Amino acid sequence: MQLADRGAVSRFGTPLVVAVVAVLVGIGLTVGLNGYFAYLGVSVVVAAIALLGLGVVTGSAGMISLCQLTFGAIGAWVVSALNVAHAPGGFLFWLLLGGLAAGVVGVLIGLPALRLRGINLAVVTLGLAAAADVTLVEIQFPGTTDGVSVDRPSLVADDNAYFLLCVVVLIVCALLVHFLRRGPWGSSWAAVAFSERGTAAAGASVRTAKLSAFAVSATLGGISGGLLTAQVGFAFPTSFAPLQSLALYVLAIMSGAHLIDMAIFGAVLWVAVPELLKRWGVPQDWGYVIFGLLGIQALAGRGNLGTAIRELWRRRSRASAGVQITALDEEPPRLPPGEPVLVVRGLSVTFGQVKALSGVDLAVPKGGVLGVIGPNGAGKSTLVDAISGFLPQAEGTVELAGRALTGNPTQRARSGLRRTFQQDRVPAGLTIEAYVRFAARRRPPAAEVAAALEFFGCPPAATPLDRVDVGARRLIEVVGHLMAKPQVLLLDEPAAGLPHEEHIAFGERLRQVPARFGVSLLIIEHDLDLVRSVCDTLTVLDFGEVLASGPQAEVLADPAVLKAYLGETEML
Numbered sequence: 001m002q003l004a005d006r007g008a009v010s011r012f013g014t015p016l017v018v019a020v021v022a023v024l025v026g027i028g029l030t031v032g033l034n035g036y037f038a039y040l041g042v043s044v045v046v047a048a049i050a051l052l053g054l055g056v057v058t059g060s061a062g063m064i065s066l067c068q069l070t071f072g073a074i075g076a077w078v079v080s081a082l083n084v085a086h087a088p089g090g091f092l093f094w095l096l097l098g099g100l101a102a103g104v105v106g107v108l109i110g111l112p113a114l115r116l117r118g119i120n121l122a123v124v125t126l127g128l129a130a131a132a133d134v135t136l137v138e139i140q141f142p143g144t145t146d147g148v149s150v151d152r153p154s155l156v157a158d159d160n161a162y163f164l165l166c167v168v169v170l171i172v173c174a175l176l177v178h179f180l181r182r183g184p185w186g187s188s189w190a191a192v193a194f195s196e197r198g199t200a201a202a203g204a205s206v207r208t209a210k211l212s213a214f215a216v217s218a219t220l221g222g223i224s225g226g227l228l229t230a231q232v233g234f235a236f237p238t239s240f241a242p243l244q245s246l247a248l249y250v251l252a253i254m255s256g257a258h259l260i261d262m263a264i265f266g267a268v269l270w271v272a273v274p275e276l277l278k279r280w281g282v283p284q285d286w287g288y289v290i291f292g293l294l295g296i297q298a299l300a301g302r303g304n305l306g307t308a309i310r311e312l313w314r315r316r317s318r319a320s321a322g323v324q325i326t327a328l329d330e331e332p333p334r335l336p337p338g339e340p341v342l343v344v345r346g347l348s349v350t351f352g353q354v355k356a357l358s359g360v361d362l363a364v365p366k367g368g369v370l371g372v373i374g375p376n377g378a379g380k381s382t383l384v385d386a387i388s389g390f391l392p393q394a395e396g397t398v399e400l401a402g403r404a405l406t407g408n409p410t411q412r413a414r415s416g417l418r419r420t421f422q423q424d425r426v427p428a429g430l431t432i433e434a435y436v437r438f439a440a441r442r443r444p445p446a447a448e449v450a451a452a453l454e455f456f457g458c459p460p461a462a463t464p465l466d467r468v469d470v471g472a473r474r475l476i477e478v479v480g481h482l483m484a485k486p487q488v489l490l491l492d493e494p495a496a497g498l499p500h501e502e503h504i505a506f507g508e509r510l511r512q513v514p515a516r517f518g519v520s521l522l523i524i525e526h527d528l529d530l531v532r533s534v535c536d537t538l539t540v541l542d543f544g545e546v547l548a549s550g551p552q553a554e555v556l557a558d559p560a561v562l563k564a565y566l567g568e569t570e571m572l
């Protein structure tokens, strides 16, 4: 069997086999459980679906959402209203509509998340939960005051059969989350959780990433609320109270609900802890205290149960991976530099009183490598930020292949201008392969990815990024952007994470980039040996102004440049 086929089998085959086994376990439990445990089983499944949703928005996309049960209430409300209205389609159709309605509200709630983070987002989502609670207490769910209950479909009328239906719905939801996570949305959730700037630089929309996470999370919340309604027959505001949403969030953090098995484990705790307290004659509210303490422990330890268990396993089985790059035997081929492909004119940036850039002009030749050097604080990173659209206040013009480049960083990245960062912006939650696909915004053939990774001495594509050291992650960032085939790639100190002895070997690879990948480069670098070995032309910045610009040898011999590097002249 070919490699690609084998990949497809494990991509689709393994989750489907797990799903079939889960259905069989569900059938076994349906037969084996008595009515009481079947009822508790339904509660576990309902909570697991809500936690799965929370796992998407908090665990995967890194946002705080304290209103998950409000989405449940929306699902419950829609199912109750359709039931009272004797709407066509039946319970499962209403369940879907309830989920979709919650998903739409999720997008609306996600809108403030585009601007808010951390405690501010917590306040907004908890505020929504409180407002929804007050409203629901006031208006009540449709049917409750008239005694019109939501009846389960006749085929699943008893608790055991309804438990099986809930298990099937959970499996469908889990498969949905699993495949979404492995697709472009899932990668953008992991990316936005790690770095919004890194996400935008890869040409992905931060807005879509955040809104889609809220939509999926709320849809699952709505479905869990609908299932809960038919479990009990009626929906009550107490089932969706803000305190419950808060406790569910804590449980999601503590268990690591972005992992499907841990969402189910969290749901078991959600049901079992109050149930055990009740049996022992302890007030059930102590369950919140227990969840709170476990949550504090998880937040203080910056970890959760799911990742801790996986870490334990990995530490036993695998070590961390790094870059293995050696010098080439032959002088690598170079393209003769062509006409300018990236032209910057009069670029100026001020931060308050600081003039970080003043009227900077430069050009990157097609098929060439332009080096930008200068002392610390000269404005090099500001230059990359301004060219790539991260500083909207920048004045001046940027042209890419003869067309004015305007717009935000995502739009510029999609137009063919990519950049890397000085700091690590590669999300640890993905595999190398998933990250490269995400940055490339396409699914490059496995052989193409493997060849590019090998060329830069990076670990194999299947390696999880949390097992890769920071130096390798920065080269993987370069590979990901090269796979996008941009016209120009801006590299901000790409060798910073590598041991010095590997700089020259890395430089030899960079020199081949224009010929091998068809991408022209602008490189900011402090290591002048690397600069000398890679760059055809140089622009020197000092105090935000261009000090010298031209062919490498001329620029490095320029007395003004030597003076700017006073104390470092031997390096030149």
Ligand SMILES: Nc1ncnc2c1ncn2[C@@H]1O[C@H](COP(=O)(O)OP(=O)(O)OP(=O)(O)O)[C@@H](O)[C@H]1O
Residues within 6 Å of the ligand: 351, 354, 355, 356, 374, 375, 376, 377, 378, 379, 380, 381, 382, 383
């Ligand atoms: N967000 C900001 N707010 C205020 N001042 C800033 C900001 N970013 C950069 N600066 C200032 O702008 C100037 C240029 O900084 P920049 O980081 O671009 O320099 P650099 O050449 O990249 O330095 P290094 O080589 O140390 O990375 C510095 O004086 C810096 O303090």
